[in-house]
Structures are given as structure tokens and as C-alpha cells.
Amino acid sequence: MADAAQSDIHTIFEPNTSTWQYIVADAVTKDAVIIDSVLDYDIATSTITTSSADNLLDIVKRHNYKIIFILETHAHADHLTASKYIQQTLLRAGNPKPQICIGKRIEEVQHTFATKYRIDEAEYVGVFDKLLDHGERLSLGSLEIEVLHLPGHTPDHVGYVIGSNVFTGDSLFLPDVGSARCDFPGGDATALFKSMSKLLSLPPDFRLYSGHDYPPNQGEGRKEPRAFATVAEQRAKNKHVHDGVSMDEFVQWRTQRDATLGEPRLLHQALQFNIRAGQLPTASEHGHRFFHVPLKVPEDAWTWGVETQG
Incomplete structure (x- = not known):
């Protein structure tokens, strides 16, 4: 395996969702991966745009990288993934098809939220190109990517080890931020503690790259x-x-x-989009595409639509 010094790491912060996106490349072969990409979404107008993803693609083009894998650490609940958009854009430009990859326990998450949001199996089964298991290794030029199962925040969560760099997703935040929530379906605080302990047992000089950052921005703290x-x-x-x-x-x-x-601001939209690997919902006969958003109503609301006698 090549020395980690042969890897180029680009860190790209998306401020609207406080998400860190990463491009990691073999400096010699130019083979590269994109980790946790963001598709822009305006909740007020329910509009998708692609500026953040296009910025990633500009970096790829500028450095003449060949994207081999598009990696997800988990089914995000706070932003929409740009995985499918990036894959299809690269294909249309004549590049080989990069594989969209995620931890294999995504199938549990897909079933949970497809049931909740009434998503047909045809829209989420088989949408990821490769499901990854703990300890699995992927070749990236002369580099190697090791998959770590890091459950707790979500059951499907994985991290990626490339040399002495670990892309932890939401398994561990910066020291002054701490840890991620565990109250989503399948989340587990005990499992998260064990996952964080696994990361903290690595050599002391290893770099742990976070999926988000929320600078405290208080007093003399960093901004x-x-x-x-x-x-x-x-x-x-x-x-x-x-x-x-x-x-x-x-x-x-x-x-x-x-x-x-x-709830995270984009919870319902993000989950419905991300269990599809970033594939758009099927268009209706009128050409519209829809997300289901739960309606919260007063306890007696069931009577509102009931006709009374007399």
C-alpha cells in the first residue's frame, strides 16, 4: 500500500448545512473519491440546485482526477446527497461510471423510512452500486480504503480509513462540539460510545475528519x-x-x-432523497415530484373531517 503522503485531500465546507465534503485522491494515479457530497435545497421554495456539487466537479476537473467511488458515510438527515447527480454528470461527460457506495446496513434504514414515507421498493432497492461491510477494503490507485462500521448515530454508519486519515462522518465531531445525536430510528447512544472508542483507540497522530462542524462562536472560541x-x-x-x-x-x-x-430542518426531505442514493422521486402524470412531509395536528383533529348527523 502506498504511503499516506501520496494522497491529496480537499476539504470543502458547505455552510448552509454545516457539512464537510471531501475529495481524496492518489497524487500519482489521480484516482479519487468524493465523500459526503451535498446537493443544495431551498426548503422555502422546495427547489434543488447544484452549486455545491458543481464546485466539487470543478475541483475534480481542475486536478484531472478520475472519480472511482462516491462514498456515503450514512443516510444523512440534514442534507440531500449529490451522489447520483455527480455520477450522472461524470457519465455524460464521457467519464467511466463511479460507484456510489454506502454501508450494507443501509437496507435496514431504507426499509424503515420507505415504510414511513410510503416509498415504493422500485425507487430504493438496488440504487447503490456497492454495499460495504466492516473491514472491507477498496483500491484507489496505489492507496487503500478500509471500511469501518461505526453505528450509533445511525445503524448503517461507516467511516473510511485512508492511510492515517479517517473520514468519520457523524461518528465524532470536533473536540469543542463533541458528539452527534442518537435519537433517529436505529440510533443508539451505547453503540455510538463504542464507535467513538474505536476511533479513539487509533494511533494518536491519526487525523479524524468530521462530517460536520458547528463552531461554538462564543467568547474567545474559534469562529x-x-x-x-x-x-x-x-x-x-x-x-x-x-x-x-x-x-x-x-x-x-x-x-x-x-x-x-x-427535528433537523431538512429531515423529511433528506431521508426520502438519500435512501434513493440521490435519485429523484418518480414524476407524477403531471410532471411533479413529491416528498411526503408529516402533518402534526391537535389531538381532536380527527373530528374535523367527520360529518355529524342531525
Whole structure:
């Protein structure tokens, strides 16, 4: 396996959803991957645009990279993935088809949310090109990508190890942010603590790249997003799982904290889109495409549509 110094890493922050997107390439062969891409979505107008994804494609073109894999760490609940758009755009430009990959437990997540949102199987079964298992290895030129199953935030969550760099998704945030919520279906605070412990057992100089960053922006704290912290820094300073924090302490705190959190702004749209690997919902006979958004009503609302006698 090539030395990690042969990898080029581009860190691209998408501020509307506070998402870190990554392009990682073999500096010699120019084979590359895109990790956790973002498709722009305006909730007020229900409009999709592609500026963020096109920026990634511009970087790819500028550096003459060949995208081999488009990697997802999990089915995101806070942004729409650009995976399918990027794949199809590259294909239309005459490039080989990159594989869209995600952890194999996505099938559990797909079934859960397809049932909730009444999505037909034809729209989500087989939409990912490759489902990855823990310990699986992918070749990227002279580099190698190792897949880590990191459940807790979601059951399908995986991370990607490339040399001494680990792309952790939402399994671990920057030290002054801490950890991700665990209250989505299939989430588990105990599992997340174990996943974070797995990451923190890596060599101290390994870089842990986060899926998001939310700078505290208070007092003398930092105001600019950071993409990574080392294992040593996380073990010393992570506000939720630094050395000395027990699993019971973390689980109790995380569970209590999650009970106070509201829904992510793009929860329903993101989940319906992302279990399709970024494929658009089927158009209706009028050419419209729809997301289902749950309606919250008062307890007595069932009577509103009932005709009364007399």
C-alpha cells in the first residue's frame, strides 16, 4: 500500500448545512473519491440546485482526477446527497461510471423510512452500486480504503480509513462540539460510545475528519470551521468523550440531551432523497415530484373531517 503522503485531500465546507465534503485522491494515479457530497435545497421554495456539487466537479476537473467511488458515510438527515447527480454528470461527460457506495446496513434504514414515507421498493432497492461491510477494503490507485462500521448515530454508519486519515462522518465531531445525536430510528447512544472508542483507540497522530462542524462562536472560541482533529487531541479535549468519561456517563447525558432536540430542518426531505442514493422521486402524470412531509395536528383533529348527523 502506498504511503499516506501520496494522497491529496480537499476539504470543502458547505455552510448552509454545516457539512464537510471531501475529495481524496492518489497524487500519482489521480484516482479519487468524493465523500459526503451535498446537493443544495431551498426548503422555502422546495427547489434543488447544484452549486455545491458543481464546485466539487470543478475541483475534480481542475486536478484531472478520475472519480472511482462516491462514498456515503450514512443516510444523512440534514442534507440531500449529490451522489447520483455527480455520477450522472461524470457519465455524460464521457467519464467511466463511479460507484456510489454506502454501508450494507443501509437496507435496514431504507426499509424503515420507505415504510414511513410510503416509498415504493422500485425507487430504493438496488440504487447503490456497492454495499460495504466492516473491514472491507477498496483500491484507489496505489492507496487503500478500509471500511469501518461505526453505528450509533445511525445503524448503517461507516467511516473510511485512508492511510492515517479517517473520514468519520457523524461518528465524532470536533473536540469543542463533541458528539452527534442518537435519537433517529436505529440510533443508539451505547453503540455510538463504542464507535467513538474505536476511533479513539487509533494511533494518536491519526487525523479524524468530521462530517460536520458547528463552531461554538462564543467568547474567545474559534469562529471558523475545522475539518479534523487528531486522535490525541480528541482524547484530551473532546467535550463529551475525552479520556476518563465512562460509557454510562455518556449514555445518560446523550439520552437526556437528545430528548430536548428538535427535528433537523431538512429531515423529511433528506431521508426520502438519500435512501434513493440521490435519485429523484418518480414524476407524477403531471410532471411533479413529491416528498411526503408529516402533518402534526391537535389531538381532536380527527373530528374535523367527520360529518355529524342531525
